Amino acid sequence: xxxxxxxxxxxxxxxxxxxxxxxxxxxxxxxxxxxxxxxxxxxxxxxxxxxxxxxxxxxxxxxxxxxxxxxxxxxxxxxxxxxxxxxxxxxxxxxxxxxxxxxxxxxxxxxxxxxxxxxxxxxxxxxxxxxxxxxxxxxxxxxxxxxxxxxxxxxxxxxxxxxxxxxxxxxxxxxxxxxxxxxxxxxxxxxxxxxxxxxxxxxxxxxxxxxxxxxxxxxxxxxxxxxxxxxxxxxxxxxxxxxxxxxxxxxxxxxxxxxxxxxxxxxxxxxxxxxxx
Amino acid sequence: xxxxxxxxxxxxxxxxxxxxxxxxxxxxxxxxxxxxxxxxxxxxxxxxxxxxxxxxxxxxxxxxxxxxxxxxxxxxxxxxxxxxxxxxxxxxxxxxxxxxxxxxxxxxxxxxxxxxxxxxxxxxxxxxxxxxxxxxxxxxxxxxxxxxxxxxxxxxxxxxxxxxxxxxxxxxxxxxxxxxxxxxxxxxxxxxxxxxxxxxxxxxxxxxxxxxxxxxxxxxxxxxxxxxxxxxxxxxxxxxxxxxxxxxxxxxxxxxxxxxxxxxxxxxxxxxxxxxxxxxxxxxxxxxxxxxxxxxxxxxxxxxxxxxxxxxxxxxxxxxxxxxxxxxxxxxxxxxxxxxxxxxxxxxxxxxxxxxxxxxxxxxxxxxxxxxxxxxxxxxxxxxxxxxxxxxxxxxxxxxxxxxxxxxxxxxxxxxxxxxxxxxxxxxxxxxxxxxxxxxxxxxxxxxxxxxxxxxxxxxxxxxxxxxxxxxxxxxxxxxxxxxxxxxxxxxxxxxxxxxxxxxxxxxxxxxxxxxxxxxxxxxxxxxxxxxxxxxxxxxxxxxxxxxxxxxxxxxxxxxxxxxxxxxxxxxxxxxxxxxxxxxxxxxxxxxxxxxxxxxxxxxx
Numbered sequence: 001x002x003x004x005x006x007x008x009x010x011x012x013x014x015x016x017x018x019x020x021x022x023x024x025x026x027x028x029x030x031x032x033x034x035x036x037x038x039x040x041x042x043x044x045x046x047x048x049x050x051x052x053x054x055x056x057x058x059x060x061x062x063x064x065x066x067x068x069x070x071x072x073x074x075x076x077x078x079x080x081x082x083x084x085x086x087x088x089x090x091x092x093x094x095x096x097x098x099x100x101x102x103x104x105x106x107x108x109x110x111x112x113x114x115x116x117x118x119x120x121x122x123x124x125x126x127x128x129x130x131x132x133x134x135x136x137x138x139x140x141x142x143x144x145x146x147x148x149x150x151x152x153x154x155x156x157x158x159x160x161x162x163x164x165x166x167x168x169x170x171x172x173x174x175x176x177x178x179x180x181x182x183x184x185x186x187x188x189x190x191x192x193x194x195x196x197x198x199x200x201x202x203x204x205x206x207x208x209x210x211x212x213x214x215x216x217x218x219x220x221x222x223x224x225x226x227x228x229x230x231x232x233x234x235x236x237x238x239x240x241x242x243x244x245x246x247x248x249x250x251x252x253x254x255x256x257x258x259x260x261x262x263x264x265x266x267x268x269x270x271x272x273x274x275x276x277x
Numbered sequence: 278x279x280x281x282x283x284x285x286x287x288x289x290x291x292x293x294x295x296x297x298x299x300x301x302x303x304x305x306x307x308x309x310x311x312x313x314x315x316x317x318x319x320x321x322x323x324x325x326x327x328x329x330x331x332x333x334x335x336x337x338x339x340x341x342x343x344x345x346x347x348x349x350x351x352x353x354x355x356x357x358x359x360x361x362x363x364x365x366x367x368x369x370x371x372x373x374x375x376x377x378x379x380x381x382x383x384x385x386x387x388x389x390x391x392x393x394x395x396x397x398x399x400x401x402x403x404x405x406x407x408x409x410x411x412x413x414x415x416x417x418x419x420x421x422x423x424x425x426x427x428x429x430x431x432x433x434x435x436x437x438x439x440x441x442x443x444x445x446x447x448x449x450x451x452x453x454x455x456x457x458x459x460x461x462x463x464x465x466x467x468x469x470x471x472x473x474x475x476x477x478x479x480x481x482x483x484x485x486x487x488x489x490x491x492x493x494x495x496x497x498x499x500x501x502x503x504x505x506x507x508x509x510x511x512x513x514x515x516x517x518x519x520x521x522x523x524x525x526x527x528x529x530x531x532x533x534x535x536x537x538x539x540x541x542x543x544x545x546x547x548x549x550x551x552x553x554x555x556x557x558x559x560x561x562x563x564x565x566x567x568x569x570x571x572x573x574x575x576x577x578x579x580x581x582x583x584x585x586x587x588x589x590x591x592x593x594x595x596x597x598x599x600x601x602x603x604x605x606x607x608x609x610x611x612x613x614x615x616x617x618x619x620x621x622x623x624x625x626x627x628x629x630x631x632x633x634x635x636x637x638x639x640x641x642x643x644x645x646x647x648x649x650x651x652x653x654x655x656x657x658x659x660x661x662x663x664x665x666x667x668x669x670x671x672x673x674x675x676x677x678x679x680x681x682x683x684x685x686x687x688x689x690x691x692x693x694x695x696x697x698x699x700x701x702x703x704x705x706x707x708x709x710x711x712x713x714x715x716x717x718x719x720x721x722x723x724x725x726x727x728x729x730x731x732x733x734x735x736x737x738x739x740x741x742x743x744x745x746x747x748x749x750x751x752x753x754x755x756x757x758x759x760x761x762x763x764x765x766x767x768x769x770x771x772x773x774x775x776x777x778x779x780x781x782x783x784x785x786x787x788x789x790x791x792x793x794x795x796x797x798x799x800x801x802x803x804x805x806x807x808x809x810x811x812x813x814x815x816x817x818x819x820x821x822x823x824x825x826x827x828x829x830x831x832x833x834x835x836x837x838x839x840x841x842x843x844x845x846x847x848x849x850x851x852x853x854x855x856x857x858x859x860x861x862x863x864x865x866x867x868x869x870x871x872x873x874x875x876x877x878x879x880x881x882x
Contacts, residue, residue, distance in 0.1 A: 044793070060521015060637070072746040076797030077790030081319070083487040086527045086632055088416065089322045105635050128458050129794040139320065139427075139435075147428040148383030156380055157392040163385050170385060170410075170417060174321055209383060 033058050036108060037116040038066055040078070045127040050118065051075075057108045063119070064092050064103040067131070079130035087240055090175030094131045095120045100177040100238045122180040124189075135176055141195045144223060148206055149214040162210035169205030169249055171241040174198065178235035178245055184228045195224035197235035197245045204249035221257045226250065282464045282726070283456070287313040287432070288712035289705075290452060290467040292439045292494065295323030296415075296694060297677025298473030299422035300375075300701025301708070302431050305471070308709030313432040315454065315465070317489050320435050321423045324475055324487060325697065328415030329530035329628065330399055331407030332379075332698070333691030334372035338393040340404035340576070345369040347403055349868070350875045352692060354556070355401040355586050356656075356685020357826040358841055358872075359507065362864035363663040364683040368692070368699050375698035376408050384421040386410055398535050400584040401689040403560070405576075412532050412628045418694060437463060439493065440802050441729045442470065442501045442673065445719035449501070449672035453729055457799070460792020462730055468715045469708035471666075471674040472498060472659065473701065477810045479803070481652035481761075482753035483526040485517060491803035492810035494679035498659045499809065503668040504848040504857075506681040507657030508810075508817035509828040512688055513762050515590035517651025519608035524636045526651040529611065529629065531690045533646075534583040536625050537572040538613035540594070541645065542602035548609075549582035552593035557585060572616065588687040588827045591650040595762055598649065608649035614642055650762060654693065656684040656827060657817070660846060663862075665707035666700055672711060672719075676704040686826020736801040742787025745800035752779055752807055760815045765832040769819040776812045783808045813847045816856055820845045 027034045033056035042051045053074055055066045064082055071078050082092040085104045092103040097118050111117050125133035150156075178197035184190045203216050203224070220226045235245040243249070260266060289305040291298045294316035306312045316323065335348040348369035353360050380386060380394065386408050387395040396405045410417040426433065439454035443464075451466045474494030478486025495505060516529040534540075542548050553561055561582045562568035568581035583590065594609050604610050613622055619642040623630055626641070633639040633646060658681035659668050666674045677697045684692065736742060759772025786801040823837035824830050846857045864872060 058522060061523040062636070065523045071796060072750070076744070076746060076788060076800075077795040079794035079796065083318055083322045083324075083489065084327050085487065086327075086524065087635060088628070089326050089487075091318065091322050107636075129791075132458075132794050134458070135319070143427050147424055150381065150383075154381075156377075158388065159390075159392050160388045163388055166385055167411075170420065171413065173326075173416065206383075209385060212383075 028056070031056060034113050036066065036111065036113050038070070039116050039118045040067070040070065040131070041120040042075075042078070042130055043127070044129050048127070050120075052116065057113075059109075061108050062104055063096060063101075063106040063108060063117070066108065067103065067119070079128070079132040081132055088173060090173030090240070093122055093175045093177050093180065095122060095180070100180045102175055102177070102240045105240060122176065124180040124182070124186040125176075137191055138174075138176055138179060138196075138198065141199050142202065144219070145199060145203055145206070146214045146216055146219065148209060148212055150211040151213050154211045156211060158210040166205050166208035166210075168243055169201045169208065171243060172198065172201050172205070173241060175240060177238045177240065181234045181238045183232065183234065190225070190228060193225045194228040197229075197250065199224060200226060200229070200253055201243060201245055201249045204253060207253075217256055217260050220253050221261060226254050226257055229254070282462050284464045284466065285313065285434075286466045286718055287311050288467065289313075289469045289471065289708045290315065290465045291471045291473055291705075292452065293323070293473035293475060293677070293679075294320055294433065294435070295473060295475055295677060296325040296418055296422060296697030297701040297704075298323070298471070299419070299426050300698050301471045301473055301674075301676055301705035303422065303425055303429060304702045304705025305709040305712075306429050306431050307706070308713050310709050310712045311432075312709075313434060313465070314426065315434040315437050315439055315452075317438050317457070318436065320426075320433050321419055323419060324490065325415045325419045325694070327485070327528065328418070328694055329412040329528070330532045330535065331397055331409030331414045331691050332372070332376055332418070332694040333399070333402060333406050333689065334376040334408055334695055335369060335404070335406060336373045336376065336394060336396060336408065338389050339396040340406070343404035343406060346871055348372070348406065350871060351402050352683070352689060353685070353872060354875070355687050355689040355692075357687060357836070359685030359825070359844065359861055361663055361682035361862055362868050363862065364700075366868060367663060367703070368683055368696060371699045371702075372695035375695065375702060379418065379421055379698065382421050382425045384410070384417050386417075397532070398580060398584065399690045400531055400534070400590070401586045402691065407691040409532075412530050412626050414694065434463070438799060438802070439497070440733060442497045443721055443725065444501060444670070445721070447502060447671060448719060449670055450719035450721055453726060455733065455792075457794055460795060460798070462733070464721070464726065466718045466721060468712040468718060469672045469674065471676060471704050471708050472679050473675070473677045473704075474679050476655045476678045477807065478652045478654075479749070480752065480756045480807050480811050480814070482757050483517060483649075484652040485514060485526055485528040486652065492806040493803070494675065495658065495813070496806035496809045498668060498670070498673065498675060498679075499813070499847070499849050501670045501673060502848070503670050503673065503675075504660045504846040505657060505813050506660045506844045506846050507685065508813045508847055509821045509845070510656035510684075510686050510826055511652060511814060512587055512654035512656055512827050513591045513650035514653035515587055515594055515650050516611055516648035517653075518637065519604075519647045519649045520606040521637060527632070527636070528651065528653065529646060529648050530626070531587070533611060533613050533626060533629060534581075536613065536621075537616040538583065538611050539581065539616060540583050540590070541610040541612055542597045543604060544602055546602075548597050548602075549585065549590065549593060552589060552596070553582055553585065554589055557589075561585060586687055586689065591762065591827075592829060594648070594650055604647040606647050608647040610645040611648045612645035614644055654678060654688055656686065656688050657681045664703070666704035667707060674704040674708050676700040686828060733802065736786050736788045736798060739785065739787040742785050743782040745786045745788065745797060745804050748779065748782055748786065749800060749804045749807070752776075752804065752811060755779065756811055756814075760811065760818060762829060764818050764828070764830050766819065769815055772815045773812065773819065776808060776815055780808045780812065812854060816854055817845045817847060820856055820858070
């Protein structure tokens, strides 16, 4: 059933040995490092392979540090996105042993030094080069969402509990890991029909803003395709900000769509108002 | 040559998509002009996203006595009087309106009990002044500006690196860069260009700044004919993480101290009480008891010495560690666990709790953090007109961290986000006005474009060029050792020699691989910018024979009255660095009287 996203490399690749002068997993007491083996995807959307690198790792290093070591010492043109290196900006998203992750927040000590770690780009998006994907589709979806719309006479007096209702959703750092893991986008490539968890989080953040007046229900049903979500909670599981995406953002919006479009009383009301208008 | 390049005509081109760049773009788009923003990363990833504490603005929601005058005076005092007084005035007057505008665009600030924007205390601000969103103010700000930019239909050229400004005579005519995804060139023809490229923290090894902060704007402006001022003043934020080594330099927000966090040495002494400078004597709590009352909310008490300005706290930490009273990993302790309840810390500092838990396996609600100064911010930058943010190059504007003047010798926490909003807005309007008044685009010199493109390609052609990664690491070591926090003439002179050698090698870098998304190639141009900025810092620091604000000279440990109103302007003359000693603009009469009368103490509320 699994379909291949256009521009993505095939899942299985031949592995080439780049260099292996140190036995994996051994601790070098002089430099206080342990050697880990990384298998890193190198290539573009059409052609690529996993390349093996042995990397000396010091205590506290994260996976992104290992990639930076490879850039500085082995492969200067290795493409990786990153910025803040502290889990705030959501740039360094990739898949580590197949798990969508922020590489700056993955401590090497979480992994076994005796087993190679497989590092690949996000699978739901076309690869540009190495670990960098073309995520521009996300920005296109975002541009279609009706922006924050306060009432013309809004006076912006509201209270901390009003703020808290929206805050969880506004923590989103746009790492797109939820988009990557979502099977509607990842396996079924329904990018033409489903906006994905990130944008249901954004619309929830707007909806719960105490001064917002826009009604995005029709967008949610027709364009965002909220019905495609079948509540597997994968997005919530990978969210580095621990946003309860499925339970707190998607389900309430599914309910709003149901209330508006499928509730018998609401349907009668809408028909009557159509007749009278 | 230039016909074959991907060419875009934009009346106003904004380089950089942080708080300043997006503010500028939105304001420029209020005029009848086409506007585009170009940025090296994806939209929404700029360093503004990392800002934690808040936006300084005299809204007076928590402290009704606060007004622009107090904010102006605090900013001037924090900057040791070197600030451009007109910029400090504009900043203090306009930041409340910019914060309210951000709220109208959807930013959700924390609230007061009466439903207004809440404000928190911060170092050097005499009143509770920072509008904030927990400790994620920057994320809320960038997302709000990003959404507004998209809603206004402003073109965004993301993952596109600008490398050169293009001139027509002495006025700006556009910019040249490369698309990062495939390495192909892109040319912008523009009537006005706004530099909003941020800082240069990648000059230093221990820094809170990401890979993007490579002095691109500083270097491009210098080459175009603009001047840099106050370059001696690099802010080392007192509290960066020290362990694990891989996250050394990552910022720990001043909000931790604002919420009651205290600094301790290895002997469990609260050492900041010993480091109160004369200028602040009387405006901080002299005893733990009074400091505790302030933390508990008693605004008749004076704030704890941990909230002294960043230059003072950074030097104090350095002194303690040098004296052998440091923590196990070479910092000092920052403790909030014993000052506040677990619930309070989790509510007020959620990002810090998360950061330490994930990166250092430390629970800050239980245990102290270890901290040490980290390169954080450049006070100096491109000299601009305070009203319009125009540089010496007609049509070239600069706003945000890349511009100089507002912060003088030391920036107060919270004054950066407000700077971005206030002067981004002003630059956008001024650039929009200029572009509206021009009928045609200035011509582009094809030969100049060809030469610049050839220089970009050169690293692929060289056989025995310098490795840009090794060069960057060496630069960071040189800057740390010779142009770091503690400076003297010998070190700076050696530093300049080493930097001149690095500059030669930076012009001779080599890389391989394809043009597509090639960080090694990108580092070739970034490292040149960084070396040029490093030289500007070192020269300005050597000329400034005194200690003031963030600039500390071991051989001149005191401020020099002669230099109180002097700035050193650095420009390129015939390709060589020229340093001019100039007077800082004098404050107008009303401001001068305010400055003379100010005692720095709170008015009775």
